[in-house]
Amino acid sequence: STHVTYEQQLKQKRSQRRIVTPIDRFDNGGEIKRTDGLTAADAGDSRSLQKSALTRSAPAALPLAAGGAATGKSTAQRTVAEQQATLPAPAAPADSPGSVVTMSDRTGLPSRVPYLIIGSGFAGMAAARAIRASDPLSKVLMIGDEPYPPYLRPPLSKELWRRKDDRVKAMLSPLGDMRRNSWLFVEPDSFFIEPRRLHLADTGGVSLWKGRRVIALDIADKRVTLDSGDRIEYGKCLLATGGRPRTLPVFDAAAAQSPEVASRTAYFRNIDDFQSLRNKANQAKSVIVIGGGFLGCELAVSLTEVAKKTGLEVHQVFKESGTLAHVLPPHLSEHTSKFIAQSGVAQYPGERVTSVDWDSAAGQVKVGLSSGRSLSADLCLVAVGIEANTQLAESAGLEIDPGDGGFLVNAELEARADLYAAGDACSYYDVLLGRRRVEHVNHAEESGAVAGRNMASDPADPDRKRSTYQHQSSFWCNLANTLAWDAVGLVDSRLETQSFFAMPPLASDDGAAGSDTAEDYQYPGVVFYLKAGRVVGILLWNLPDEIFQDKKAFAPSRLNLARKVLAERQLADPAALQALAREFDVYQTVDDDYQDLKKYMETKERQQQQQAEASATANSSGPAATGVASAPVPA
Known part of the structure; x- marks a missing residue:
């Protein structure tokens, strides 16, 4: 409870202090962490220690402490006193x-x-x-x-x-x-x-x-x-x-000269920024988002949620030819731009901000663009990345x-x-x-x-022991249920890419129906980023991390498969990449097969349960239930 004083908490900890048995604690990487002499209170001080072996099945026998002797008993058979007797005395906190x-x-x-x-x-x-x-x-x-x-x-x-x-x-x-x-x-x-x-x-x-x-x-x-x-x-x-947040010199100069521009220019990084932007957006009639990267796109789409309630006009200005163009290949960048536009955002690609002024007559910030066009809005949000x-x-x-x-x-x-x-x-x-x-x-x-x-x-x-950092981190972008992706490795649109998508067939020469438009990329796919003839990055488009969906079972991870591909320094051979795409199950047939198998097993389980219940009912009824009724006795 947050109302308990620290002195009360300390008193409770000291009253509960006792020695627990040595525990092998496992982290996600399978490494074993020994915590001999750890107290019960210690285990509750860190969430990373809460999933202890006390809540799991105990091993057959605990490791013996120095000088201990084997008792021939299992962990469950040994008393707490016997287990504690084999342990060294815990070191005082001041000794650490x-x-x-x-x-x-x-x-x-x-x-x-x-x-x-x-x-x-x-x-x-x-x-x-x-x-x-x-x-x-x-x-x-x-x-x-x-x-x-x-x-x-x-x-x-x-x-x-x-x-x-x-x-x-x-x-x-x-x-x-x-x-x-x-x-x-x-x-x-x-x-x-x-x-x-x-x-x-x-x-x-x-x-x-x-x-x-x-x-x-x-x-x-x-x-x-x-x-x-x-x-x-x-x-x-x-x-x-x-x-x-990285700033733009043109906005810095304008904010230094005009307090009105300064009060209507927002950056976004923390909780206070979120609350401030949310309050200002609810009161504004128009907003200009500067930036076509992750943050700029996410906030532009999120501000359309405000637009649904207040009619807020959302404009997005970015210097690239498409949104997320620094990470996505052109066809996916085009698809993302169309999706954001359909969400209600007015986009201005290939534009740079050249001037920022305060329009006192309109009571708005006036933003000049490199094409000569100008935009006016109640609020400007600068989202052009961060710097360390x-x-x-x-x-x-x-x-x-x-x-x-x-x-x-x-x-x-x-x-x-x-x-x-x-x-x-x-x-x-x-x-x-x-x-x-x-x-x-x-x-x-x-x-x-x-x-x-x-x-x-x-x-x-x-x-x-000390360890080196070898993890290939992942990142994600989620603009909607039909536009979400995860990626691992070096994901840079300047690199050569090979894409494999589960989409309708291409139009044939004889005029048969087919498709190869930006809208087709609502389907699942995988993109390989290539450098020096090897795969250096992988993007999973509209594909869940789990190969199959089951809340009761741990499914293989597509992201871990991507990490494995990078670690093996996979060659960028077209045939090999096509085979790799199949391993990522772009068509999600593994999940379909798994769900079918799961339904079949559940049906069989129900049938077996019904048969068992019927058999139990028949056995409990006895011979009287199946015998012929006796004739009435005459008076």
Whole structure:
């Protein structure tokens, strides 16, 4: 409960503290994590530890502790006392380097922490979970400039626009039960320890310092300086600073000269931006979206939800020939543009913004385009991508990727000794695709987890070894049920592509019916991106990740199949690509066959159950039920 004080929570934890048996904890990658001496309270401090072996079938016998003797009993047969007798005494929290926190006498806030995470986004949260999983008594301090706990950003530009007001309000609240109220936040506020009480957490935990920004980083002294003037020393540090919206100089200049233009120019990155844009859009009569990439397209379509209620006019201006033209091949870009236009968005492709002025007579922002055309609107939304937050590089003397931006890190996501970077702000070396900087949620989560495990690594513990980042992250775009796709690898429209679609046949020479138009790409398909004769990227168009749909069974993943293809460095031979397309089951025949088989098995099961019930009824009735009735006795 959020109304329970920290002292009450601490008292409850101490009263419940007991030794549990050694548990083999399995993560998604199948790695075994030993947590000998973990307390029951520890297991509840991190969601990554909640799916423990206590809720699964126990192994035949527990691993013996040092000096233990085999008893010949199974785990279920051995008493708790017998199991505890084989365990070494748990180390005191103060003995763990990851649990020592020093507090400032002046401010009462942490002045030194074993683990420091700069940034409270998805990468930072994934790292905190990984640290806690590897070092259960660890104490982690996260510093973020937002007033919210970590949350998912993609729904801000998509799903939330299709929800009712009361539902949006509930989802934007970080209080209470996340399972009932919101899937937006990773953890509720009550999950995090107050920074002033981090040193009192005897079982460790994660503390979140909100509304603060790190403005300087001293690598030599392992110290950061906050905008409040506070200084914090660290043992290990992660740069998970994310990115910020890229601006356009023409809008910056106009906003500097005109407060009216400044108040009517919006950028989009966080929850506050979503709430502000939603309120302004509900009051506006027209809006201009600048940008034809992921965010620009998603917001343009989402704003049409407002248009259905208020009649809002939505315009979209982009410099490319089509929407999402930087990632999609021309035929899919054309299809996407037509879909967005049919949604009610007026599009202006191949246009650049050349001037921005305030029209006092109309009370609108006037935007001049490169073709000589001009547009006027109540609101302008600039969505032209993001750039990595690397401002700390100057004070820290860190190297920045000159091409894509981001802190340069090695394969272990380490920028310097005890200093790591993950998520949008890191430029890492991909052994398959070369140096990259990726701006998607899956990459943030996976890179944050690797960085966190490496931060908590221990050379003396074989279960806490350092690892390299080898994950091929995926990303997605979902504009509608008939326009959604997932992708893995290097997806760049400048590369050669080969596409395979389940569509109507092409028109034949004799005039027979056929089709090859942009509308045909509502059908499922797979696109291979080729470089130097090999497959370097795969896009799954209108194909679900699961090969077949079944809530009770785990289906093979198309995205994992795509990762396997990239890892094998598949040659770009036309025949081989055609065979690969069949493996992705573009026509979805596997799902059809599976559903038919499932129906058949369910029918057979019902028949067998009916036969069993009929047999049981017949046996229970006995011979009297089938005998001849006796004749009446005469009077």
